Amino acid sequence: MGVRKSIVLVSFFMLFLSLSSAYPKPRKQYKPCKHLVLFFHDIIYNGKNAANATSAIVAAPQGANLTILASQFHFGNIAVFDDPITLDNNLHSKPVGRAQGMYLYDTKNTYTAWLGFSFSLNTTAYQGSINFIGADPLMNKTRDISVVGGTGDFFMHRGVATIMTDAYEGEVYFRLRVDINFYECW
Amino acid sequence: MGVRKSIVLVSFFMLFLSLSSAYPKPRKQYKPCKHLVLFFHDIIYNGKNAANATSAIVAAPQGANLTILASQFHFGNIAVFDDPITLDNNLHSKPVGRAQGMYLYDTKNTYTAWLGFSFSLNTTAYQGSINFIGADPLMNKTRDISVVGGTGDFFMHRGVATIMTDAYEGEVYFRLRVDINFYECW
C-alpha cells in the first residue's frame, strides 16, 4: 500500500516534469548552455576610405546619397557589411571570423537600426555560423537581439545576443561587443 | 510482482512521455502559451507627407523612383518603416510600441511582400521585443509569418503571427492587425 502510493506519487511527479519540459512556465533565471564574447569592427565607406572600409551604404531615402548617412538620424539608409570579428577589442588582432549582412536605420527621431546578419567563425575552438536578427536601439547601453539559428558547431542553436557599442570614431568607425548566450545548444 | 509490474509500466509510460516531449509528433491542434492582438499603422512617404510618413521607399528597380511605388505590383521596392503599434484599430490611440524594420515587394504579377521586422513593446503589461520574418501574400485575407525569437518578456519565444490588412487608403495608409500566437514561451 505504502509502496503503491509511492509509485503513484512518482508517477504524478514524473508526469509533471515531462509536461513542464514540453510547456515551460515563465521563470526569470536561465543558465546559458554556451557563452561567447566577441567584437566586430565596422568601417563605413564615406567616399574616401575605399581601401579600409568594411561596409557601404547601398540604399537611401529620396534626396540622400550613398556616401553621407541620411539627415534624419540616418532614417532610410541600408548598409551592407563584411566586418572582421576579433576575440578582444583590438581592430588589428587576428580575425576569428566575419560578421556579414545588413543593417538599416529605421527611426526619424533617434538612432535605431534593424539588423540581419551572420557570424561565420573559423577558429580552432569554433567552426560554423550563427544567425541573428533584431532591433538595435543604438542609444541604449545594451541591446538584445535574437540568435535564430546556427550551423556547424552551432547547429540548431538559439539564444539572445547582447550588443554594446564599445567605441566609435565620428560616423566612420564602430566597434561592437557582442555577448552571445545560447539557451538551446543541441 | 504486481508492484514490480506497475513500476515497469510507469517506467515505460514515463519514457514515452519524455521522448514525446523531445520529438513531438505531427498533430493538428496546439494551444498557444501566450496570445497578443496588436495593430500597426504604416504611412508611406509619397513626396508630400514628410511630417506624417512612418515609412519610406529606399530601394527601387531600374527606371523607378523613391516617391512612387514601382509599376509591376511594386516589384523591387524596399521600404523601411517605424510604425506605431496600438491596442485597438485607432491610429490616434496611445502607442504601446513601435514596429520597425523593412518590407520588400517581390512579385511581378500580384502583391506579395517579404517582411523582416521587430516589435519593440513598452507597456505596463509587456516590455521587450518580438522578431518576425516571412512571406506576406497581401491579397490573401490572412497571412502567416514566423515569430523567430524575442527578448525581455518574450525571451526565447517562438510562434506564428497572422497578419490581416484591417484598412487602407490608396497606397499611402495601411493598417495591419497582427494576431501573435506563441507556442514556445520559456
Add this chain to the structure above:
Amino acid sequence: MGVRKSIVLVSFFMLFLSLSSAYPKPRKQYKPCKHLVLFFHDIIYNGKNAANATSAIVAAPQGANLTILASQFHFGNIAVFDDPITLDNNLHSKPVGRAQGMYLYDTKNTYTAWLGFSFSLNTTAYQGSINFIGADPLMNKTRDISVVGGTGDFFMHRGVATIMTDAYEGEVYFRLRVDINFYECW
C-alpha cells in the same frame, strides 16, 4: 526494500530523462524528422531580359547601377527575387511553389551572399511556408543556412538547409539545389 530501491532508481532515471529532454547535450548525429530536396531558378534582370527575369538588382553601392552587378565581387548589391521552385533540376518543370525574398552580396574579395527568403509551397504533398536566413559563401560546394520557422504544414519547424549551386550560365541564370533537413517538426 528491493521494491523501494527500484522505485527510487526509476525516479532518478526519469528525472534524468526529463532534464535531458529540456537541456539536450551536444551530440554529433541527428536524424531529421522531415527531409525535402527542391530546386529553385534565379534569372537576374540585366536590362534586356525583362520578360524572363525572376530577380532584379534594387540597391547598389556608390558608382554602380541596377543592370550590371557591381565590380568588387558584387559587394553592396541587393537583389529581390521571385523564383520558381521545382522538384527536379528542369527550369521548365511545373513549379511547386515560389522562393521569394532577397539576397545581398557582402564581401569585396570573394563571392558571398546573405540570404533572407521564404519558400511558399503549394503542392498536393505540402502547403505552407518555410523561412530561411543565413550566410551563403558561394564558392563553397555546399553552404548551410538556418530554417528559422514555418507555417502551414511546416508549422513551427526548424532546421538546416544545405544549398548547392547546381548550374549557372554567366551571371544571369543560377540553379540552386536545396536539401532541407528539419530537426524540429511539431
